[in-house]
Amino acid sequence: MLRRPVRSLLTVTGVGLAVGAVVSLVGIASGFERSFVDLYARRGVDLVVVRSGVTERLTSALTESLGERIARTPGVRSVTPVLMDVVSFEDLDLFGVVVQGLKHDALALADLKIDAGRVLAAGDRQRVILGAMLARNLGKSVGQAVEILEGEPFEVVGIFESYNVFENGAMIVLLDELQRLMDREDQVTAFNVRAAGLADRAAIERLAAAIEQVAPGLQAMPTEDYVNTDSKIRVARSMAWLTSTIALVLGTVGVLNTMIMSVFERTREIGILRAMGWRKSRVMKMILWESVLLSLAGAVIGTVLALVGTRFLSRLPSASGIVDGGIAPMIVVQGFLIALVVGLLGGAYPARRGARMLPTEALHHE
Amino acid sequence: MNNLPNTPLLQAQQVSKTYPDGEVRALNEVDLAIDHGDYVALMGPSGSGKSTLLNLFGALDVPTSGDIIFEGQPLSQIDNLDRFRSEKIGFVFQSFHLLPVLTAMENVQIPMFETSLAAARRVERSHELLGAVGMGHRATHLPRQLSVGERQRVAIARALANGPPLLLADEPTGNLDTANALAILDLFDELRRERPLTIIMVTHDEQLAHRAERIVRLRDGQIVDDGLARARS
Numbered sequence: 201m202l203r204r205p206v207r208s209l210l211t212v213t214g215v216g217l218a219v220g221a222v223v224s225l226v227g228i229a230s231g232f233e234r235s236f237v238d239l240y241a242r243r244g245v246d247l248v249v250v251r252s253g254v255t256e257r258l259t260s261a262l263t264e265s266l267g268e269r270i271a272r273t274p275g276v277r278s279v280t281p282v283l284m285d286v287v288s289f290e291d292l293d294l295f296g297v298v299v300q301g302l303k304h305d306a307l308a309l310a311d312l313k314i315d316a317g318r319v320l321a322a323g324d325r326q327r328v329i330l331g332a333m334l335a336r337n338l339g340k341s342v343g344q345a346v347e348i349l350e351g352e353p354f355e356v357v358g359i360f361e362s363y364n365v366f367e368n369g370a371m372i373v374l375l376d377e378l379q380r381l382m383d384r385e386d387q388v389t390a391f392n393v394r395a396a397g398l399a400d401r402a403a404i405e406r407l408a409a410a411i412e413q414v415a416p417g418l419q420a421m422p423t424e425d426y427v428n429t430d431s432k433i434r435v436a437r438s439m440a441w442l443t444s445t446i447a448l449v450l451g452t453v454g455v456l457n458t459m460i461m462s463v464f465e466r467t468r469e470i471g472i473l474r475a476m477g478w479r480k481s482r483v484m485k486m487i488l489w490e491s492v493l494l495s496l497a498g499a500v501i502g503t504v505l506a507l508v509g510t511r512f513l514s515r516l517p518s519a520s521g522i523v524d525g526g527i528a529p530m531i532v533v534q535g536f537l538i539a540l541v542v543g544l545l546g547g548a549y550p551a552r553r554g555a556r557m558l559p560t561e562a563l564h565h566e
Numbered sequence: 567m568n569n570l571p572n573t574p575l576l577q578a579q580q581v582s583k584t585y586p587d588g589e590v591r592a593l594n595e596v597d598l599a600i601d602h603g604d605y606v607a608l609m610g611p612s613g614s615g616k617s618t619l620l621n622l623f624g625a626l627d628v629p630t631s632g633d634i635i636f637e638g639q640p641l642s643q644i645d646n647l648d649r650f651r652s653e654k655i656g657f658v659f660q661s662f663h664l665l666p667v668l669t670a671m672e673n674v675q676i677p678m679f680e681t682s683l684a685a686a687r688r689v690e691r692s693h694e695l696l697g698a699v700g701m702g703h704r705a706t707h708l709p710r711q712l713s714v715g716e717r718q719r720v721a722i723a724r725a726l727a728n729g730p731p732l733l734l735a736d737e738p739t740g741n742l743d744t745a746n747a748l749a750i751l752d753l754f755d756e757l758r759r760e761r762p763l764t765i766i767m768v769t770h771d772e773q774l775a776h777r778a779e780r781i782v783r784l785r786d787g788q789i790v791d792d793g794l795a796r797a798r799s
Contacts, residue, residue: 469665560626
């Protein structure tokens with residue numbers, strides 16, 4: 201490795217980019233997913249009720265009055281209606297900004313950490329609170345106006361910090377205001393349901409089945425399932441793994457090429473080691489170890505790149521509400537395990553080839 | 567060299583070797599016995615089969631027919647020839663074959679990795695061996711920092727790493743000037759005085775060959791002259 205520093209460095213860089221792609225892409229996708237699951241768990245939401253058969257969650261539409269009927273289902277502690285829509289601020293390159301409509305007494309509002317101003321109160325007309333990241337991207341502070349739709353200026357009464365990156369990039373208005381604004385009278389996107397008592401998974405599933413009987417067209421899902429089956433999250437996860445797989449194949453080919461060259465150049469040395477009594481398995485281990493070392497060095501570089509890259513991305517307005525800038529330690533471990541596999545795969549053939557050389561032929565190799 | 571067992575250290579019994587890439591018969595039904603403590607020079611023109619015979623003695627290759635017997639045991643019946651080479655054979659090559667990225671001390675330790683020696687003991691033993699070949703002061707030098715004569719001394723120390731009874735030297739002085747060549751042969755003599763060591767040396771040089779106690783000459787894959795056999799007859 202040290203005898204061909206440029207080649208080794210290029211290989212390490214190749215593996216580093218591959219591992220960096222895995223750690224960042226999978227990390228972003230799973231972080232996004234995880235933050236939702238955590239958010240629901242934190243607010244005690246056990247079930248999310250949406251229109252059945254809807255793949256794009258934002259298009260789910262339910263009648264708000266269904267909430268009262270769901271609340272009467274035995275085992276339900278509370279029901280919170282939520283309406284969600286998206287708006288864009290094209291002049292600022294901000295697209296797909298989520299607007300949530302909540303009732304003033306929704307638990308989600310009470311859970312927000314208010315950085316400036318106040319939370320929404322009953323009767324707040326044309327008033328909005330902004331996620332900290334969105335406020336930064338819009339350049340708005342408390343007291344200023346945000347034109348959510350053309351000719352619909354809303355006064356910013358508060359800026360909040362959420363535990364969820366998605367919410368930090370979103371804004372919240374009162375439910376009836378959003379229904380008016382979007383011309384979706386009496387409509388909600390979903391109901392967040394809290395179960396009574398400490399219910400286990402089986403009890404939650406029984407409650408979901410009971411809620412689905414309240415009215416036709418209802419789908420009640422445990423929050424984890426709701427998040428995992430979200431089409432955007434699934435696409436993000438698939439894209440992350442697809443891109444990562446391509447990167448990893450390229451990384452493996454890079455290691456393979458380097459190790460084949462290395463074994464070829466050191467044919468005579470391998471012959472010497474074999475002549476000195478080194479077993480084939482020891483020669484194989486030596487070559488594999490080198491290959492794994494290259495890959496793990498790549499993993500270190502890749503992880504640093506991924507951590508710096510996602511942190512940088514999280515600060516870009518266009519990625520706000522998507523990238524939270526943090527990567528779970530488990531994803532980093534996964535990156536290192538993948539690098540280990542890349543090293544073993546890339547080194548396996550050269551190692552076998554090196555170990556199987558006849559000492560006499562290897563010694564006379566020019 | 568006293569109290570040696572009667573069994574020869576090494577025997578070639580009807581050994582033939584034909585390489586698969588051609589119909590060249592490198593060795594043709596060779597019989598040869600080497601006793602414990604022998605110092606043998608194998609001589610012959612290029613292609614006479616001397617290096618092939620050395621490779622077969624060192625278990626680096628296998629005969630097409632016949633067998634090599636080491637201390638009474640046919641090599642064909644030994645399962646682990648790697649271990650056999652590690653424990654029983656020391657190799658010295660014309661081109662030294664030191665690993666360029668390892669220091670002299672590390673090169674000497676290469677064969678020890680196949681033993682149960684602890685790391686500290688490996689270091690200690692490599693120092694001892696380098697001292698024995700007069701290279702103790704160059705232990706931390708890389709091969710490129712050594713003269714050719716010094717490199718061959720390190721290679722000899724490496725060959726002795728696991729205390730083998732047999733040293734196989736393929737043209738050990740081929741890349742050395744006369745002074746260094748003679749110094750290496752002096753070292754061989756010294757090593758044989760200090761330990762029970764059998765040496766088989768391939769050489770082209772008649773003068774150097776006479777430093778051995780026995781000269782075996784090969785031509786066209788057959789033994790045509792055996793110095794010891796002639797002395798005994």
